[in-house]
């Protein structure tokens with residue numbers, strides 16, 4: 001059963017000449033993990049932001065957990081039905097942004113607790129338990145009293161993921177979740193996401209740059225270029241030498257380990 005349906009979606013930033021996402025159609029089943037790849041500026045973040053309803057779509061339709069988030073009725077701030085939809089969506093979809101906004105003077109515990117806001121306006125014991133579990137799962141228990149602004153880039157990224165998981169969403173949107181993480185923390189983080197997915201039927205849609213990690217985690221790869229989908233399918237179908245050369249302009253070798261592609265950058269011949 002699909003939890004996300006994206007039909008012919010286009011996104012354009014105010015005043016921008018060209019669309020950031022154009023004619024995007026994709027469907028994601030509940031519990032699937034889909035990785036979005038493609039070169040810088042190809043539209044990965046814009047697509048995630050459209051799915052999270054952070055960015056309005058110019059054309060097309062997006063349905064998340066049976067809510068048409070592009071319907072004009074859900075945009076009416078004064079309508080009680082629209083307010084119900086927004087609340088339902090906030091409980092259903094969590095976005096871990098590429099660059100999280102960190103409020104000044106907020107400690108890690110309170111920042112992760114923000115993830116509970118869509119569920120409980122006044123946090124109770126259950127919310128405290130969820131926050132503690134997320135901090136423990138990401139090995140952040142010792143950081144709980146630290147100001148978020150005092151953390152390293154990688155620590156902040158894990159705190160941002162803890163906040164998104166504390167939201168207990170059905171759909172988790174991750175914008176380059178391991179970009180600031182060392183290889184150990186990257187692996188640990190992706191394993192944790194995968195175990196939450198297996199346990200709770202979480203659906204994951206992630207923008208990724210590391211093509212080997214992309215192949216190791218996830219059921220499907222959606223490759224974009226210039227705002228459009230250029231390929232979608234199993235990692236071994238999408239991540240081929242010729243396509244990576246064509247779309248990224250990169251020289252790579254692709255081997256296989258345990259049935260999944262491994263993408264190795266190579267210096268162009270002659271160097």
Ligand SMILES: Nc1ncnc2c1ncn2[C@@H]1O[C@H](COP(=O)(O)OP(=O)(O)OP(=O)(O)O)[C@@H](O)[C@H]1O
Pocket residue numbers: 013014016019020038039040041042043044045046047207
């Ligand atoms: N706020 C904005 N206003 C105008 N154009 C924008 C804005 N944000 C992004 N864009 C443009 O939209 C296009 C898609 O950008 P987007 O951030 O979605 O790409 P991306 O694939 O996530 O890139 P990266 O891998 O570098 O993070 C780019 O051409 C970018 O310049």
